[in-house]
Amino acid sequence: MASPSISNPRSLEPTLTPPTPGLAHGRDVHTHEHYLNTTVGWKSWLFSLDHKRIGILYLVSISLMFFLGGMAASLVRFNLLEPQGLLGAEAYNRSFTAHGVIMVFFFLIPSIPAVQGNFFLPLMLGVKDVAFPKLNLMSWYLYMIGAIMTIIALLLGGIDTGWTFYTPYSSLYANGAIAWVVVGIFITGFSSILTGLNFIVTIHKMRAPGLTWFRLPLFVWSMYATSLIQVLGTPVVAITLLLVTVEKVFHVGIFDPKLGGDPVLFQHFFWFYSHPAVYIMILPGMAVVSEIIACFSRKTVFGYKFIAFSSLAIAVLGFLVWGHHLFVSSQSPYAGMVFSVISFLVAVPSAIKVFNWTATLYKGSIRLQTPMLYALGFIGLFTVGGLTGLPLASLATDVHLHDTYYVIAHFHYIMVGAAVMAYLGGLHYWWPKMTGRMYPEAWGRTAALVLFVGFNLTFGPQFLLGMWGMNRRYHSYAPEYQVLNEMSTLGASIQLIGYALPLFYLLWSLKYGQIAGPNPWGATGLEWQTPSPPPTTNFEKTPIVTTGPYVYSAIETERAEEDANAAADAARMRVVQEEQNRNVEPTELI
Amino acid sequence: MGSLWPHLPFILPQASTTAPGYDAVFTVLHVIALFFTIGIFACIAFFSFRYRRGNKVNRVLPDHEGIALELTWTIIPLIILVSLFVWSTSVYFSSVRIPAGAMEVNVVGKQWMWKLQQPNGRWEMNELHVPVGRAVKLTMISEDVIHSFGVPAFRIKQDVIPGRYVQMWFQATRVGRYRVFCSQYCGTKHAIMGGYITVMEPADYQRWLATGNVSQSYVASGEQLFRELGCTGCHGPNSNVRAPSLEGIWGKPVAVQVPDEGNVTKTLIADYRYMHDSIVLPEKEIAAGYKPIMPTYRGRVTEEEMIQLIDYIRSLGVTSGTSNGASNGYVPENAANLSPVSPAQNANVNMGRYPDRDRVFQTAPGNNKMANVNMGRYGDRDKTFEFNDSGQKFTNRTGLSGNRSDAVGAPLCAPQVDAPSV
Structure with a gap:
């Protein structure tokens, strides 16, 4: 897809604002005061109440966690190269647990809300900061405490419960520093709650004059839906973890059958949060993609209200489908039937979004720059991930597919194929605003394509493995599955390149990137109407909004x-x- | 016949009656998924090419807002999804009910192995032999953590849970040897927990059954355990400790008091769950009218032994005793509070012949709900009870004797090939 425009300098030029030629390497252009240069020194960062700096703090910390989780994933894929397993059972089980815990709780859940939400929500609303800046900083500290506790647990040898912590295995039979991780997740949960709370209040109370609900960018709508889930869902997982502790310390029978408890109850509690948590991961991705698609096809998003309300529909329905994780767990078939039908229904708002995004492309003026490549990749992979959810929502087929690699492939298409692609797309889209400099476009496109290929090669074969009965969390497997596992590991290696490339060229661009100017994409939206990087107070004077969000x-x-x-x-x-x-x-x- | 798994398992064999239905749903779901995936990818590719920047094409948008389009792509997926749900759920429900007369196999999962026992007592580790074309019911429990018994070739899977019996069934349609996996993560050696189900021709199966390591049936082992663990001391007929007799309570309503809920009296069905909890958590539900004096057997009885004990108690279920032991002539001390029926009436009632399964028995005028509960409904239409003159001894045609003057010596029951299913 190396379009000829890579070599065409015009494609890199801003469309609506005049280019700034000849200043690519000059530091002198950063003359205006902005959030990065007003104060210096580590204290100015660690005690900053500026939502933009807190967003950057999150960016750095979740990137570190992402690479930790990625290392664990590499160990998993390495182990599965050979049917008997190259690492042995213990090391393998600890690897996949570390991978799941880190990626879910310390990367995906905070990713877009905590980085791009923190940084851009106030900018999009035309305000100086979020409603509660101190809570915002506190949420980052809570996140860090949780992350450090998890890292300590890894240093102590890790845990082997899987990220789902099913009882009674996790409470009675597993070894390792489980308490560290459980308490770490408990604390990090509050970081998520505080972020959600902050966003809800900010969106309700602090919009710029003229910024009515239906003039909000879709990013804000999705972030609102996400925040609702964070505030309503996260306490449940916190309560569940508390109950596990109460049971262990006071011997009250809750989940332990020996004390009269019910181990399946834990699964209900756990998925009551953790299924909506999937929507915490994907709704922000949808948020980012709506912005990118509009900007890079120069069109108003098709069906604005349908996309906005489908986000809320997903947030509400998402709370009612947790039981589809329990179809074979001895849950009543009639309960299973109810969960099955609601799970099927969640596909409707998701489908509406996909169709609307695709329709937005129609008669646009499409530029396939890096953010757009990620966004288009998102639509495709999200479609695959969503449609392969149907056999798992269906009672008949889920029995066979449950706990197989089909499930692994399905949720990685959603959580990596869609959520991570959207995160990277957003990172590239807003990188010039955050740093004031452009990333190198050719490298960006290369990395996006490498990731797309690597991703599909990793997880495509896993659908087949699952259909043919390979179970998840197996450190060794029957030899007939080897070819597909090798393909998967090869894909993972390609993905590794795709993730490492942005790390290098984005860091490089901090110093050597072309100066971006306030609006390199010619985008609408309030965040582009202020200099790059934005001043500490975001806007010179409060903007007054008179139009809808996408006047392209x-x-x-x-x-x-x-x-x-x-x-x-x-x-x-x-x-x-x-x-x-x-x-x-x-x-x-x- | 050897392994049916070729080196590359391109298609799983359809080896059970459930498989074809499930596979049909699976295929249709994937055809639809493929259709939409290709459609979306094609649209993205076509639009990205045709409307690429700088391409001279007509970009004038239609005048309307596209509500019709929005409704189209809301309602059509809705219809497709709801019909898929209805179809897939009906396929599931058509195969979820366990057929009557299924061959009963007991399964105990423990880290990291399966123990499976045939109705005649023959047991195997990680292996199961079944005849082709016969429904097989698996009654499963775990000794430790949650496991999951999955057979891809049969398209069946069921989590196996500690402290609770779960059941699943299948009917193999093809002779062969099929893999069993543990599908729920259960610890270090989760990946190697598994085995094989060998599906044989019925004649071969009978030959196989007659050889090998036949152990006692669960009922016989349970009876032995019942004595060894000292259960007879309280629950036996000659005991002078006040404990309910267990004869005949299986599958019947029993009145219990639940201390956790403020000693309210509730009525439960004496099923696997109730029996299991009564052995390990005797203080949880106390038979109405008795003192909570039973010690817990938690940790002293393995899950496998638990099944044996319960199967033994179940085998006593062919009598018409009641949960409060009245049929043995014992009257609980606060019986008057529970039931206005006098012991004599009570005994009479219990001794009667109740051919009508659907009839709720009324003992006497003024009989309250409790009495009804204790009297229960007599569902064993096909069992004939005979009573001797004392009104307290009885036998029935399955050969079980309720007249046990010697709790230890007399043969309590013959090992049964087919435990009576209730």
């Missing part, structure tokens, strides 16, 4: 670009002719 016009963009190109061609011709007239050799100017 593909036709006008095309016309403007045509005119600009014509003018540039004319100018070039003039230069050439003048040079010919002077009988001078062509210079490097062209």
Whole structure:
């Protein structure tokens, strides 16, 4: 897909704002005061109440956790190269547990809300900060305490319960530093609750003048739905973990059958939070993608209200489907029937979103820059992930597929294929706003394509493994599954390159990237109407909103670009002719 | 016949009656998924190419807002999804009910092995032999953590839970040897917990059954345990400790007091769960009218032994005793509070012949709900009870004797090939 425009310098140029040629390496352009240079020193960061700095703190910490979780995933894939397992059972079980715990609780759940939400929600609302800046900083500290406790547990040898912590295995039979991890997740949960609370209050109370609900960017709508789940769902997992502790300390029978408890009750509690948690991961991804698709096809998002309300529908229905994780756990078939039908129904708002995004492309002026590649990848992979959820929502087929690699493949398509792609897309889209500099476009596109290929090669074969009966969490497997496992590991290695590339070129761009200017994408939205990086108070003066969020016009963009190109061609011709007239050799100017 | 698993398992064998239905749902779901996936990918690719920046095409948008389009792609998926749900659920429900007369196999899961026992007592580790074409019912429990008994070739799977009996059934349709996996993560060696089900021709199965390591049936082992653990000391007919007789309580309503809920009296069905809890958690539900004096057997009885004990108690279920032991001539001390029926009436009632399964028995005028509960409904239509003159001794045609003057010596029951299913 290496489009010819990579070599065409015009494609990198801003469309609606004049380029800033010749200043690519100059530090002198960062003359305005912004959130990065007003104060310096580590204290100014660790005690900052600025939502943008807290967003950056989150960015750094979740990136570290992402690479830790990625290392664990590499161990998992390495082990599965050979049917007998290369690491042995103990090490393998600890690896997949570390991978799951870190990726779910310490990367995916905070990812887009805590980084891009924190940074851009106040900017999109046209306000100075979130409603409760001190709570915001506290949420980061809580996250860090939880993360450090989990890292300590890893250093103590890790745990082997799986990220689901099913009782009675986790409470009575497993070894390892489980208490560290459980308390760590408990504390991190509060970070999630505080972020959600902050966002809900900010969205309700602090919008700029004229910014009515239906003028909000879809990012804000999705973030609102996400925050609702965080505030309503996370306490349940906290209570569950408390109950496990109460049972262990006071011997009250809750989950332990020996004390008269019910181990399946734990699964109900756990999934009551953890299924909505999947929507905490995917709704923000949908938020980012809505912004990117509109900007890079220069069109108003098709069906704005349908996308906005489908986010809320997903948030509400998402609370009522947890029982589809328990179809074979001895839950009553009639309960299973209810959970099955609601799980099928969640597919409707998801489908509405996919169709609307695709329709947005129609008659747009589409530019396939890095954020757009990620966004299009998101739509495709989310479609696959969503549709393969149907056999798991169906009672008949789930019996066979339950706890197999089919499930693994399905939720990785949602949580990596969709959520992580959206996160990376958003990171590239807003990188110039966050740092003031462009990332290198060619590298960006390369990494996006490498990731797409690597991802599908990793998880595509796992659908087949699952259909043919390979169970999850197996450190060794029957030899007939080996070929597909090798493909999967090869894909994982390719993905590794895809994740490492942005790490390098984004860091590189901090110093050497082209100066971005306030609005390199010609995007609408309040966050682009302030300098890059934004000043500490976000806006020089409070913006007044008079239009909806996506006032793009593909036709006008095309016309403007045509005119600009014509003018540039004319100018070039003039230069050439003048040079010919002077009988001078062509210079490097062209 | 050897392994049916070729080196590359391109298609799983359909080896049970459940498999074809499930596979049909699976195929249709994937055809639909493929259709939409290809559709979406094609639209994205086509639009991205046709409306790429700088391409000279018509970009004038239609004038309307597209409500019709929105409704179309809301309602059509809704219809598809609801019909898929209805179909898949009906397929599931058509196969979830356990057919009557299924061959009963007991399964105990423990870290990291399966123990499976045939109706005649023959047991195997990680192996199960079954005849082709016969429904097999698995009654399963775990000794420790949650396991899951899954057979991909049969498309069946069921979590096996500590402290609770779960049941699943299958009917193999193809002779062969099929893999069993543990599907629920259960600790270090989760991956190697598994085994094989060998499906044999009925004649071969009978030959196989007659050989090998036949152990006592569960009923016989349970009877032995019942004595060894000292159960007879209180629950035996000659005991002078006040404990309810267990004869005949299986599957019947029993009145219990629940201390956790403020000693309210409740009526439960004496099923596996109730029996299991009464052995390990005797203080949880106390038979109405008795003192909570039974010690817990938690930790002293393995889950496998538990099944044996319960199967033994179940085998006593063919009598018409009641949960408060009145049939043995014992009257609980606060019986008057529970039931206005006099012991004599009570005994009479219990001794009667109740051919009508659906009739709720009324003893005497003024009989309250409790008495009804104790009298229960007599569902064993096909069992004939005979009573001797004392009104307290009885036998029935399955050969079980309720007249046990010697708790230890007399043969309590013959090992039964087919434990009576209630």
